[in-house]
Amino acid sequence: MADIAVTSLATPPSRFLAGLGRGGARLWVGAALVAILMLVALFAPVLAPHDPLEQDLLSVQLPPMWMQGGDPVYMLGTDSLGRCVLSRLIYSARTAVVVALIAATLAALIGVALGLFAGSFGGWIDQLISRLIDIWMAFPPVLLSIVLAAVIGAGLTSVIVAIVVVDWTRFARVVRAETMVQLTRDYAAAARAIGLTRAKVLRLEVLPNLVPLLVTLLAVEMGIAILVEVILSFVGISVAGDTATWGSMIAEGRQIVYQAPWIMALPIVCIIISVIGLNLLGDGLRLAVDPVQRS
Amino acid sequence: MTATLTFDSLRISIGDANVLRGVSLEVQPGEVRGLVGESGAGKSMLGRAVLGLLPAKAAITSGRIAFEGRDLLKMQADERRGLLGRRIALIPQDPMTSLNPVKRVGVQIGNLLRHHLGLSKRAALLRAAELLIEVAIREPERVLSLYPHEMSGGMRQRVLIGMAFACDPALIIADEPTTALDVTVQRQVLQLVERLRRRHGSAVLFITHNLGVVAKICGSMTVLHAGRVLEEGQTADVLVRPRHAYTRALLAATPRADRPAETLRPVPPSLIEQLWSEAHRLDSMNAARPV
Amino acid sequence: MRWGEIIRRLVLVPPTLFGVAVIVFVLLRVVPGDPIAMMVPPGASEADIGRLRALYGLDQPILQQFASWLGQVSSGDFGRSISVRQSVSDLLLMRLPATIELTLLATLIALLIGVLAALTGILTRGRPAEWAVDGGIGALLAIPDFLWALILLLLFGVLIPLLPISGRIDPQIDIGFHSNFYLIESLLTGRFGVAFALLHHMILPALALALPFAAIVARLLKASLVEAEDQDYAQIARARGYTQSAILLNEVFPNALIPTVALGGVQVTLLLGGTVLVERIFSYEGIGNMAIDAVINRDFPLIQGLVLTFAVMFIALNLLVDLVVTLLDPRLRHG
Numbered sequence: 037m038a039d040i041a042v043t044s045l046a047t048p049p050s051r052f053l054a055g056l057g058r059g060g061a062r063l064w065v066g067a068a069l070v071a072i073l074m075l076v077a078l079f080a081p082v083l084a085p086h087d088p089l090e091q092d093l094l095s096v097q098l099p100p101m102w103m104q105g106g107d108p109v110y111m112l113g114t115d116s117l118g119r120c121v122l123s124r125l126i127y128s129a130r131t132a133v134v135v136a137l138i139a140a141t142l143a144a145l146i147g148v149a150l151g152l153f154a155g156s157f158g159g160w161i162d163q164l165i166s167r168l169i170d171i172w173m174a175f176p177p178v179l180l181s182i183v184l185a186a187v188i189g190a191g192l193t194s195v196i197v198a199i200v201v202v203d204w205t206r207f208a209r210v211v212r213a214e215t216m217v218q219l220t221r222d223y224a225a226a227a228r229a230i231g232l233t234r235a236k237v238l239r240l241e242v243l244p245n246l247v248p249l250l251v252t253l254l255a256v257e258m259g260i261a262i263l264v265e266v267i268l269s270f271v272g273i274s275v276a277g278d279t280a281t282w283g284s285m286i287a288e289g290r291q292i293v294y295q296a297p298w299i300m301a302l303p304i305v306c307i308i309i310s311v312i313g314l315n316l317l318g319d320g321l322r323l324a325v326d327p328v329q330r331s
Numbered sequence: 332m333t334a335t336l337t338f339d340s341l342r343i344s345i346g347d348a349n350v351l352r353g354v355s356l357e358v359q360p361g362e363v364r365g366l367v368g369e370s371g372a373g374k375s376m377l378g379r380a381v382l383g384l385l386p387a388k389a390a391i392t393s394g395r396i397a398f399e400g401r402d403l404l405k406m407q408a409d410e411r412r413g414l415l416g417r418r419i420a421l422i423p424q425d426p427m428t429s430l431n432p433v434k435r436v437g438v439q440i441g442n443l444l445r446h447h448l449g450l451s452k453r454a455a456l457l458r459a460a461e462l463l464i465e466v467a468i469r470e471p472e473r474v475l476s477l478y479p480h481e482m483s484g485g486m487r488q489r490v491l492i493g494m495a496f497a498c499d500p501a502l503i504i505a506d507e508p509t510t511a512l513d514v515t516v517q518r519q520v521l522q523l524v525e526r527l528r529r530r531h532g533s534a535v536l537f538i539t540h541n542l543g544v545v546a547k548i549c550g551s552m553t554v555l556h557a558g559r560v561l562e563e564g565q566t567a568d569v570l571v572r573p574r575h576a577y578t579r580a581l582l583a584a585t586p587r588a589d590r591p592a593e594t595l596r597p598v599p600p601s602l603i604e605q606l607w608s609e610a611h612r613l614d615s616m617n618a619a620r621p622v
Numbered sequence: 623m624r625w626g627e628i629i630r631r632l633v634l635v636p637p638t639l640f641g642v643a644v645i646v647f648v649l650l651r652v653v654p655g656d657p658i659a660m661m662v663p664p665g666a667s668e669a670d671i672g673r674l675r676a677l678y679g680l681d682q683p684i685l686q687q688f689a690s691w692l693g694q695v696s697s698g699d700f701g702r703s704i705s706v707r708q709s710v711s712d713l714l715l716m717r718l719p720a721t722i723e724l725t726l727l728a729t730l731i732a733l734l735i736g737v738l739a740a741l742t743g744i745l746t747r748g749r750p751a752e753w754a755v756d757g758g759i760g761a762l763l764a765i766p767d768f769l770w771a772l773i774l775l776l777l778f779g780v781l782i783p784l785l786p787i788s789g790r791i792d793p794q795i796d797i798g799f800h801s802n803f804y805l806i807e808s809l810l811t812g813r814f815g816v817a818f819a820l821l822h823h824m825i826l827p828a829l830a831l832a833l834p835f836a837a838i839v840a841r842l843l844k845a846s847l848v849e850a851e852d853q854d855y856a857q858i859a860r861a862r863g864y865t866q867s868a869i870l871l872n873e874v875f876p877n878a879l880i881p882t883v884a885l886g887g888v889q890v891t892l893l894l895g896g897t898v899l900v901e902r903i904f905s906y907e908g909i910g911n912m913a914i915d916a917v918i919n920r921d922f923p924l925i926q927g928l929v930l931t932f933a934v935m936f937i938a939l940n941l942l943v944d945l946v947v948t949l950l951d952p953r954l955r956h957g
Contacts, residue, residue, distance in 0.1 A: 155954065179898060183649075186917050263766055267899060270768070271914045286772060290903070293787075297780045304772055308765065315764040382861040388750070416862030426859045428854035433952055435719050442872070443862055494862075 057066045065318025069313025070255070076126055077133035084123035085111065092118035097279065097296045115288060115299050124280040125306055131281050132310065135192060135259035135265055137181045139199035142159060143257055144250060146200065147207025148191045152242070154208070165212070169205045177202045181264055185273040191275025192275055195268055208252055216248060255318035259311045282307050333400040335502050335534040336381065341394030341395040342617075343376055343558075344353045345386065349614055352558040353394070359500065362537045363528065365549030365566065367542060367581070369598075374538045375559040378504040381536075383411065399501065413544055417447040419470055420495035422505040422524070426487035426512070430479040436490055436500050437475030440497065447498045465530075468525055474545045485516040489523065501529065503535045509544060521548050540583045546570060554578050557610040624780065628945070635937055642933045643695075647688055647936050657920035658866035678704060678923075691926070705915065709727035710927040714909060718931065720790055720907030721803035721897050726876045727805075727824055728893050729830035735832065736839025743844040744851070744870070759844075767896035771830035771903040778826060786823050788905035791816075827904045831896045835889060842886045848879035853877070880951045887943030892937050 075081060098114045099106045100121075106113060155166035172305040181198040188194035219242065262282075268274040269283025270290075282303035289300025336358040349358060351373045356491040358364045366374045373511075379385050381403065383565040396403045403411060407434040423429040431439055440459040444450050450458060456475065463471035466489040479487055490506065495503055505524065525548055528535055537549050545552050545566060553563040554577065562575040575578045575600055627710050658674050675681045678701075679690060694701060700710035743755040765773075779787035790804060799807045804823065807895070808817040850856060851874050859869045897910030905911070909928060917923040 117673075177895075179895070181915075182898075182917050183916060184919075259764075263769070267768060270899065271902070271918070273918070274785065290772075293775070293780050297776060300772065301776050301781075304769070304776065308773075311769075312761065312764050315760075320762070385859060401859050412863040412864070412865065415860075416864075421861045423854065423858050425854060429858050431855045431859075431877070433880070433950070446864065448863075522763075601740055612692060613680050 059278040060320065060323060062316045063324055066255075066313050066316030066318070067318050069309060069315050073129060073310050073313060077130040080126050082131040084120075084126040085109075085178050086120035086123040088119060088123045088127040089278045090119060094118065097292070097299075098297055099296070106305050113294070113296070113298055114301060115285070116292060119280075121285075121302060123300060124285060125282070127280045128282045128285065128303065129306065129310075131192070131275075131279065132262050132265065134198075134262040135195055139196045139261040139264075142196070143200045143204045144207050144254060147204040148211050148246075148250065150204070151208040151211025152215055155212040156219060156242070158216075162212075165208070169208055173207050181268065182271055183272070185268050185271075190273050190275065192279075195265050197276055198268065199264045202264070203260055205259060206257065207250075210253060211246060214246055215242055219243055232276060247330065248324075252321040253317045255321065259314035259318070261308060262310055262314075284306060332360065334358060334397075335362070335399060336536060337395070337397040337400075338377065339395040339397070341377070341396060342392045343373075343380060343385070343389055344392055345389045350389070350558050351380075352610060352613055353617070354555070354558065354560055356553055356560065356563070358502070358534050358536055360534055360594060361532055362481065362551060363525075363537060363549045365545035365552035366536060366538045367540060367552060368555035369440050369540060374540075374555050375506060377555075378384065378421075378506050378536060381502075381504055383414060383421060398513055413447075414441060416618050417498040418500050419502045419504070420498070420500040421501060422492055422495045422508045424510055425509045426491055429491055430487055432479055434478075435475065436479065436482070439496055440475075440490070441539060443497055445496055458497075462497055463490070465496070465527065466490070466493040466521075468493075484512060485519070488512060488520055489514075490602070492520070492523060492527065494532070495590055496531055499531050500533050503533050503600075505535055505537045505539075507539050509541070510539070517544075540568070554581070556606055561606075561612055577606060628941070631941055631944070637934055638937065643692075643930060644688070646926055647691070648684065650925060651684055651687070651766060652921070653676070657794045657922055661929075678702075681923075694879055697951050698928040703916075703921055703924040705919040705921040706924065710923050712933055713912065713924065714927055716802055717907055717909045717912060719912055720906065721894075721901070723805045724824055724831070724897065724906065724908060725893055725899070727828040730895070731828055732832035732835040732839060735836040736843060739836070739840035739844035740847060741842070741870075741929060744847040745847065747851075751800060755844075759837050759840045762833055763841070765834070767834050767892075768899040768903060770833050771827060771900045774826045774830050775903060785826055787826065788823075790823055790907050791820055792823075823904075823906070827900045827906055830900050831893050834896075834907070835893055838889055838892075839886050843882045846881045847874055848951065850874045850877040876950070879949065883943065883950060884947045887946065888940060890939050890943065894932065894939070895936055929947060 049144055070133070092114065095110060095114050096105065097116060098110050098119045101108045101111050103113075109120070112120075112125065114120060115124070127217045148163050154162040155308050181202050184198045185194045188197060265281060266273055266283035266286060270287050271280055272287065274283050275281050285303040286300050289298075289303070295299050334357040338354050338356040340353045340355050341351055342349070342353055354373070354388055355375075356366075356375065356462065358366075361545040365540050368374050376385070376389070380391065381398070385391075391404065398414065403414075409537070430436070437456055438458055440462060441452065441455040444462055445452070448455075448458075459482070460471040463474055468486060468489055474486075474490075482490070485561075492508070503524075508524070509520055512520060521544065521558065522533070527533075533548075537545070539545060549566050551564065552566045554561045556576065556577055560580050562569060562573065569578060571580065573582060580596075580602055583596045584598055623944060658671055658678070658680065662671060662674065671871065672681070673807045679687055682690075691701065698711060702708065702713070703710050703713060706713060743752060743759075746755060747872050775787050779785045801807055804821045805817060806932060808814070808820060847870075851870075856873050859873050860866075864872070865931060897908055898913045899910070899911035900906070902907045902914055909931065912924065915921075
């Protein structure tokens with residue numbers, strides 16, 4: 037075996053940027069969609085024409101303004117309580133992004149930690165964590181999240197907890213596999229040889245190489261978080277009361293789908309755009325990052 | 332008499348690399364022609380070009396391939412397909428991967444017979460059993476119902492040889508059929524090919540890098556290097572009185588039973604270099620010449 | 623032979639189910655939420671609540687509850703549902719056939735779409751159209767089954783009112799079937815008019831369930847086809863004078879099926895899990911629809927019965943998939 041490569045393979049910025057070109061159309065389209073989502077979420081108070089909670093009981097179930105009976109004041113119409121659909125959609129984006137970011141980050145923290153432990157220590161720790169992951173993944177995720185949310189009660193906290201509890205395994209599995217692979221690489225052995233403790237090796241050598249992969253997973257996880265929130269709303273155990281979320285709008289809209297289909301249709305469009313955007317971004321990042329890593 | 336197989340100044344390139352640089356060769360009916368050269372000399376390409384198995388990126392830039400006088404390259408697709416497997420057949424290199432793993436051997440042979448000879452299912456199976464006997468496989472009925480993974484490499488190669496001769500071909504392309512077999516089996520396989528060839532009167536283009544094999548079975552031989560024909564003639568002549576320095580070097584490098592197992596005598600690198608620069612010179616000459 | 627392996631798997635089923643039962647049983651009673659409190663009207667007296675609790679045996683220690691439940695189950699009695707006031711086994715038997723029919727239909731549709739998409743993908747291999755096929759499959763994958771359910775409901779139920787969006791069948795139609803396998807029975811007895819009406823109600827939920835799975839099948843199958851096409855035996859087949867399509871169907875496809883079924887077959891359970899939401903969205907009277915309410919109402923006996931039923935079906939599906947793989951790949955049959 038030739039010289040042991042002593043330099044870590046952490047992706048330097050120039051290579052990363054070069055890799056971005058490899059991401060192709062997926063990366064750019066995805067990034068654009070996600071950027072729009074983030075901007076809408078960030079500037080919700082500025083963009084929304086009305087207060088999402090404000091009820092105008094004189095203008096109930098108005099269609100979007102281009103349809104007959106519509107009102108340009110309420111551009112996308114109103115729901116059964118006279119609330120502006122457009123404003124609710126915009127604020128729902130904010131809720132979705134917040135929930136998705138928090139849930140995905142927490143799931144990542146737990147998953148990465150456990151994955152690192154399992155991958156680097158091996159032995160019975162790995163066995164234990166791997167078995168835990170297997171059993172966890174045997175439960176159907178939908179049912180599990182419903183059960184959890186039913187247990188904790190309605191509210192965004194329960195939504196976040198449900199997402200984290202259900203999907204931390206996604207991070208754990210990937211991180212575990214990557215850690216094991218990285219640690220067999222020469223540079224890690226070399227690092228240990230010069231006396232770095234295991235923790236330092238993980239932090240200085242392994243973790244930086246995991247970052248691109250983690251970013252990809254985060255994007256995917258956020259998409260999942262949005263979907264889980266929709267599911268939970270649909271079974272009535274998402275947010276309490278008036279808070280606008282796409283899921284609760286869909287659930288309400290389902291009841292009056294024949295009379296006011298747009299109330300269900302518009303949030304669905306928003307969700308599709310967001311989820312596809314996040315997926316494309318994740319895919320694009322993966323394509324951009326993978327060949328660099330495997331070199 | 333029309334040659335069974337004719338290559339006329341065939342040039343093939345893959346991307347920028349010239350794999351065959353104007354090869355001309357003829358195989359007469361019933362002739363067993365050895366095609367020798369190192370790996371990468373282009374010999375497999377010649378065989379594949381006849382069978383239409385060139386890799387996707389390969390392009391025939393000029394030249395002609397004729398089977399019994401008919402231009403294979405200009406032929407209609409279905410006419411060519413009618414010839415392949417029937418009048419022109421392949422004995423492939425690796426018996427372990429050349430049979431479909433999920434179909435019984437009898438079904439695979441039977442399909443070939445039914446496709447080209449129009450036999451009924453029962454007639455095809457009977458004929459398949461006869462074929463197995465021809466290639467010296469005992470208990471043909473039992474073997475017909477076997478899957479490839481239930482047979483040894485040698486047995487699989489026999490089946491492949493049987494399939495090649497199944498429809499009485501005029502030309503056999505044998506692409507290093509003994510390379511993947513161990514020495515004891517090699518001899519049996521060569522004897523089998525010789526026996527069947529004689530019975531069916533087929534011509535054979537025997538592609539190999541093993542001069543010992545050529546000496547055993549080929550009446551005539553062609554030496555290829557860097558996509559060019561360096562030397563050809565009757566095997567006895569070429570091996571005893573080689574004209575080209577490369578052929579001499581190849582012979583010297585071949586381990587022989589009557590010489591003590593001394594130091595290896597590889598083909599001298601200077602000779603290789605010389606040959607390659609000759610080849611590249613040919614390339615630039617051709618590039619300059621108007622087509 | 624593989625039969626030893628299959629026997630071994632079958633033998634493992636009862637202990638696995640036992641394990642599942644234990645976990646569910648314990649989880650339900652450990653976790654906060656009281657079924658009795660959920661179902662009594664406000665203002666009920668403590669005595670009433672106590673009485674109801676005793677009726678359902680919830681005042682006993684957990685171990686005793688488990689023992690008596692086991693005893694009941696072994697004689698086929700799954701207890702009474704707390705929220706629906708009916709025998710759990712009756713409820714399950716009544717609604718299970720609907721879910722089975724829906725899942726079967728969804729699987730068929732998924733296989734059809736998946737195989738067609740994969741074949742299209744491989745026939746356009748190397749050409750720009752392949753990119754479109756891959757992209758289409760990717761898009762299908764990104765959208766989960768319940769989202770498809772909502773989209774299809776909107777598109778073909780409301781905006782273009784082609785199909786009904788709730789129930790198994792129009793209440794006005796007189797059925798008079800023996801079993802609850804409406805579709806199968808109507809087809810077997812030649813009552814095609816009824817079958818057609820049933821399919822009207824089933825096609826949208828089945829499609830919603832099918833599309834994500836179809837995408838998985840398409841992606842796997844196409845990749846396997848591409849790989850098989852590059853194998854020696856497929857290349858040599860070209861030298862035997864077979865046509866391109868004959869080679870694809872006879873040589874390549876049977877080989878490509880094996881990894882597809884092996885890797886994708888296990889995901890059929892996704893279909894089953896999806897019924898929970900999709901049935902709810904379409905108000906389809908299967909067992910998936912019951913699951914959500916059962917959980918929210920903490921209906922222990924019903925939840926237990928449902929979970930066990932789902933578990934049995936999951937296990938059966940996995941076993942079936944393994945059997946199919948063994949049938950497809952002769953190399954696996956001889957150990």
